[in-house]
Amino acid sequence: MKTNIGRLVLVAGLTTGLLATAGAAMARDLTVTGWGGTAQAAQDKAMFQPYVKETGNKLVQDSWNGGIGVLRTKAQGDSTWDVVQVEADELALGCEEGIYAKLDWSKLGNKDEYLPGMAGECGVGTFVWSTALAYDKAKLGENGPKSWADFFDTKKFPGKRSLRRGPRQSLEFALLADGVAPGDIYKQLATKEGVDRAFKKLDTIKKDIVWWEAGAQPVQLLQSGEVVMTSVYNGRIFAANNADKTNFAIAWPAGFVYQVDSWAILANSPNKDEAMGFLKFIQTPARQQDVANVLAYGPTLKDSTGQIAPNVLPYLPTAPGVIEHGMSFNTAFWVDNIEALNERFNAWAAQ
Amino acid sequence: MVADETRNLRASLRRAERRRTLRGLGLTLPLILFTLVFFIVPIAGMLVKSVQNGPMPDILPQTSALLQPWRASAERGVPDEAVFAAFAGELRTASQERTLPELATRLNFENAGYRSLLMATARRLPEAPTGTWRETLTGINPQWGEVAIWAALGRASTRVTDNYLLAALDHRRDDNDRIQATDPSRAVYVASLLRTLEISGIVTLLCLLLAYPLAYRLATLPESTANLLMILVLLPFWTSLLVRTASWLVILQREGPLNDALRWLGLISQPLELVFNRPGVIIAMTHVLLPFMVLPIYSVMKGIPPNYMRAATSLGAPFFTAFRRVYFPLSLPGVTAGCLLVFILAIGYYITPLLIGGANDQMVSSLISFLALQTLNWGLAAALGTVLLVITVALYFVYSRVVGTDGVKLG
Secondary structure, eight states, rough: OOOOOOHHHHHHHHHHHHHHHHHHOOOOOEEEOOOOHHHHHHIIIIHHHHHHHHHHEEEEEEOOOOOOHHHHHHHHHOOOOOOEHHHHHHHHHHHTTTTOOOOHHHHOOOGGGGGGSSSSSSSSEEEEEEEEEEEEEEEEEEGGGHHHHHHHHTTTTHHHHHSSSSSTTHHHHHHHHHHHHHHHHHHHHTTTTHHHHHHHHTTTTTGGGEEEEEHHHHHHHHHTTTTTTEEEEEHHHHHHHHHHOEEEEOOOOOOEEEEEEEEEEEEEOOHHHHHHHHHHHOHHHHHHHHHHHHHHHSSSSSGGSTTTOOOGGOOOSTTTTTGGGGGEEHHHHHHHHHHHHHHHHHHHHHO | HHHHHHHHHHHHHHHHHHHHHHHHHHHHEEEEEEHIIIIHHHHHHHHHTTTTTOSSHHHHHHHHHHHHHHHHHHHHHHHOOOHHHHHHHHHHHHHHHTTTHHHHHHHHTTTTTTHHHHHHHHHHSSSSOOSSSSHHHHHHHGGGGGHHHHHHHHHSSSOOOSHHHHHHEEEEEOOOOOOOOOOTTTHHHHHHHHHHHHHHHEEEEEEEEHHHHHHHHHHHHHHHHHHHHHHHHHHHHOOHHHEEEHOOOOOHTTTOOOOOOHHTTSSSOOOOOSSSSSEEEEEEHHHHHHHHHHHHHHHHHHSSOHHHHHHHHHTTTTHHHHIIIIIIHHHHHHHHHHHHHHHHHHHTTTTTHHHHHTTTTHHHHHHHHHHHSOOOOOHHHHHHHHHHHHHHHHHHHHHHTTTOTTTOOOO
């Protein structure tokens, strides 16, 4: 979702190669694995380099491309990773399976300093990314959509709109538009009636939806005028406005779905104490802000938005007054139901 | 003396012969190995995967064994205490040995939510039962007192299964293992297979209609002009598939050059919808696959001596009669090869429909990729692949019966 795959593979390949040669020569240093690309570059600058400089400890980096299967392998064999950045589903599944070490919060700091749900027993949230409603301000001006109900209102906003292909983050938004409270969305989706209700809502604009597949598509669709509004990853809007001087806006109050990327420590790590110290060191408001200023992914610490650059703030899902409108992506629900609901989605699309 | 020489001669002949065979084998060995490793083995693996049930007989061996007589019984109630006790014991072991997630994933294919049910039950499982194990488990979750979950465990308890192949054909087994059609709200695989065949068929036909006259022109033009035009045919061939697909996206979009041009010419007043729907997919796929049709037809046409047509015309046949009765039959092997090539490439298409198609234009490969990568349901993914393979082979045989594939030239 966040990075250029080609670059990622290259980085992964290079680092693995380096690790293989370095590993033979010395005992294992603390190994931190991120998602490569611009995200890891920002983390390296704001978090990893200061850690090495200030503590004098050594640190090796690796990168990966996600997948619970990879973590299962890592947890079984010889330990090669200590700290790894995981997405919400990998965190939930891995925690359930005992892949991660339980975090000792007495060593990590105060859970209350984190936004709700971002400091858990297996992982400490490092940034928040979201799928939100965006539109082109150059075209709609101040009269842009204010809610997901507006997204489904083709009279008020004629033209095509775009959602990510598949049930994820289209059923949630359909129910939001239908007046379901954010807190009740997944309760509704767990019932047949709730799913029916969501598809019925989608039916109302079925002909007007362009389905996007890759994260870069919704931005391109807005840019080319193919659609008037779209669901999109917030970071993409920030990047497009920066790089292409577009004037896209995110309608945060409409509601959005956010996911947290977390740091977790692998249960078979021989460097657990050092890893805890490392996490305590990097998880400070100042360091989270430095990362956020580059990526526009929201910090997870409550008082981390003070020093965010003003040009980044409108894109942050965790900005004050914004996060309240969001709802957390329900990993457990989707892991259980994705296959069944995907079949349902495809059957619906074929009607 | 003479006998000795004969023997020597024979021996050296044999040696030379053997050396030649070895050299021949050595030269073809890389290809044979390549075919074996990258073609035969994966296909065999796919066929095996499509009937391989999953890890339950290894993770819950006793429960699996105990469930067999239960499955054979005519009227199924909830299994007896022995099954519950064996299951509880093995569930704890699986949880400790971390094999449970694998099993839970497998069971979730039977019914959404069974993954969580299994994981949550294992977490709350006590050392010893309170009352019977049946009471204990139903106390943790009432679903354990229903037939459905046991029927699902029963379906997962064998080594070989037809579940995946049935699912690929939109059928499933109910709680009594009777085969039933999948609920229409979730029956997607047959429709997707048919859609794949339909799109591939249309694309093949369009490629043929475009390629045949083009190849004919190329084959009859003087060498230098033909070579220049050939480069134009091959140019897209050398461009990355992704780039070509993205270019079509740009050309066909609402505010794209094609719509702009048509509007400027006054042919349309509203922009045509050419992307994120079926026409877009067909246009882009036809373009991408066209060289695979042009090349075999061209190479066959190159081999048809121009004298034949001249002879036919000089004997009084009008051009079209001569073409129909002389040239066209001679060019058929190229047409056959081209059609086969394009059709077979088209049914595996993935990226182009993904980027240019709408929600109802996805081919079966996108479902296979979803199942293989996202839900890790390799059984169903393999079953879909198997069904596709069977359909393709069947079509090939019908085709070769009707059109004949003798003398097919693939280049």
